[in-house]
Amino acid sequence: MKLAERMDRIAVEGAFDVLVRARALEAKGRSIVHLEIGEPDFPTPAHIVEAAKHALDQGWTHYGPTQGIPELREAVAEDVSRRRDIRVGPEHVSIVPGGKPIIFFPMLALLEPGDEVIYPNPGFPIYESMIRTLGATPVAMPLVESRGFSFDLNLLREKLSERTRMLVLNSPQNPTGGVIPEEDMRAIADMVRDRDLIVLADEIYSRIYYEDAPASIASYPDMLEKTIILDGFSKTYAMTGWRMGYGVMPMWLVEAVNKLMVNSCSCVASFTQRAGIAALRGPQEPVDTMVAEFRQRRDAFCAGLNRIPGFRCTLPGGAFYAYANVEQTGISSKAMADLLLEEAGVACLNGGAFGKYGEGYIRFSYANSLENLMEAVARIERVAVRWAAVASRG
Numbered sequence: 001m002k003l004a005e006r007m008d009r010i011a012v013e014g015a016f017d018v019l020v021r022a023r024a025l026e027a028k029g030r031s032i033v034h035l036e037i038g039e040p041d042f043p044t045p046a047h048i049v050e051a052a053k054h055a056l057d058q059g060w061t062h063y064g065p066t067q068g069i070p071e072l073r074e075a076v077a078e079d080v081s082r083r084r085d086i087r088v089g090p091e092h093v094s095i096v097p098g099g100k101p102i103i104f105f106p107m108l109a110l111l112e113p114g115d116e117v118i119y120p121n122p123g124f125p126i127y128e129s130m131i132r133t134l135g136a137t138p139v140a141m142p143l144v145e146s147r148g149f150s151f152d153l154n155l156l157r158e159k160l161s162e163r164t165r166m167l168v169l170n171s172p173q174n175p176t177g178g179v180i181p182e183e184d185m186r187a188i189a190d191m192v193r194d195r196d197l198i199v200l201a202d203e204i205y206s207r208i209y210y211e212d213a214p215a216s217i218a219s220y221p222d223m224l225e226k227t228i229i230l231d232g233f234s235k236t237y238a239m240t241g242w243r244m245g246y247g248v249m250p251m252w253l254v255e256a257v258n259k260l261m262v263n264s265c266s267c268v269a270s271f272t273q274r275a276g277i278a279a280l281r282g283p284q285e286p287v288d289t290m291v292a293e294f295r296q297r298r299d300a301f302c303a304g305l306n307r308i309p310g311f312r313c314t315l316p317g318g319a320f321y322a323y324a325n326v327e328q329t330g331i332s333s334k335a336m337a338d339l340l341l342e343e344a345g346v347a348c349l350n351g352g353a354f355g356k357y358g359e360g361y362i363r364f365s366y367a368n369s370l371e372n373l374m375e376a377v378a379r380i381e382r383v384a385v386r387w388a389a390v391a392s393r394g
């Protein structure tokens with residue numbers, strides 16, 4: 001039996017492949033520092049876990065409303081409205097299993113073959129995978145390191161066309177950790193406000209930042225009606241395995257997402273949603289503590305990387321990724337990622353796994369202990385010195 005033709009265009013995530021290779025090396029007795037996977041290494045805060053246990057005991061074990069439990073949608077609407085200085089209600093919120101379905105469902109609902117989608121490159125691989133799968137045309141926007149991995153706005157203006165149906169923004173960004181500066185976000189809003197397109201604002205890292213709070217394009221005049229906000233619980237509350245996220249979008253699109261949810265998942269697990277209410281309405285100190293710890297690791301790890309000959313790492317403004325330029329080592333980023341895994345025992349990702357403009361860079365997730373991060377720097381330094389010696393011998 002042959003798979004449908006669209007399956008030739010769907011891609012997977014490189015991080016999971018590297019994890020499998022790293023685990024295989026560990027099975028042979030090798031010690032590996034894991035800096036490949038994009039999830040907080042903190043436990044889900046205890047009060048959230050307790051809320052889920054309590055919900056199970058209370059019988060939240062049945063189907064719930066497809067769009068999400070009203071109390072959770074209210075909590076999401078309040079939180080999103082307050083943090084972005086906008087006014088949205090529970091009717092604008094769709095609760096879905098993770099942030100990813102807010103890429104999958106709206107794209108499925110909106111894109112036709114021939115439609116163009118502008119998206120960040122390097123970027124979360126699922127954007128391009130979905131655009132291609134649906135037969136739409138991916139229009140890659142290179143991120144500019146010297147602009148803190150924001151867009152070149154002149155280039156964006158050039159790439160916008162009559163066929164642009166969607167613009168994907170991601171700030172704070174995966175894989176670069178870049179945060180789109182407020183003035184750029186405002187300029188982007190001005191550029192797209194009068195166009196017949198929708199913005200998919202992937203704000204899954206909205207709470208993990210180290211300088212100014214990231215701007216949301218939904219906050220600018222008239223932009224709320226043409227923005228889909230993607231956010232969720234995975235990163236903010238260290239709940240990647242719970243599979244719960246949400247989208248905030250215009251009502252007509254909520255209806256479409258509801259239909260796709262009915263046809264696929266029915267609803268997010270009811271007891272999980274009760275835990276989501278506890279996450280949003282309960283104490284936020286665990287989030288602050290986690291972000292403070294990430295900041296310390298970011299500073300120490302990036303400083304360590306910058307001491308390694310041929311490595312250059314701009315201090316990221318958000319998320320938990322260090323994105324190092326390794327072009328000066330003279331080794332391709334793909335070969336470098338392999339060498340780091342196999343020789344240094346440091347699992348990391350080739351920037352090329354995030355799109356063609358990611359070549360020359362390596363993504364390290366610093367969601368690991370300070371001790372392990374310093375061990376990773378020491379290991380990389382040791383092998384880098386060896387490679388340099390080999391290279392100098394010709």
Ligand SMILES: Cc1ncc(COP(=O)(O)O)c(C=O)c1O
Pocket residue numbers: 038097098099100101124170173174202204232233234235240244245
């Ligand atoms: C930019 C970005 N968007 C969305 C997601 C998906 O998050 P979730 O695990 O909640 O589906 C991720 C996860 O790595 C991400 O990095």
